[in-house]
């Protein structure tokens with residue numbers, strides 16, 4: 001699965017709260033491959049990096065959980081991603097269909 005999403009970091013590894021200057025929403029072209037979610041600047045970044053570098057902007061989703069962020073009311077179509085190493089992110093998708101599709105893809109991959 002691939003597509004544009006907005007992402008906000010909430011907690012880093014080991015449930016450490018993301019500092020204020022790193023908590024803003026940013027747009028990424030997001031792709032999922034081999035249990036890793038890659039966050040590219042745009043589609044060209046994806047084409048350049050598809051061989052698998054850019055690891056600092058990659059989220060391992062093995063034993064991760066995606067759930068609708070119904071408690072987050074500032075934006076629509078947002079899901080929360082909790083990783084095995086206790087990082088946490090919010091992702092905003094474009095509509096309810098995309099929201100469910102990302103959640104299912106991450107949870108049932």
Ligand code: I3P
Pocket residue numbers: 008020021022023024025074
């Ligand atoms: C953050 C930015 C985020 C906001 C976050 C701010 O500031 O405004 O949009 O999250 O609030 O810290 P900056 O751009 O200076 O990094 P919301 O959109 O969810 O409000 P937070 O610290 O309460 O997460």
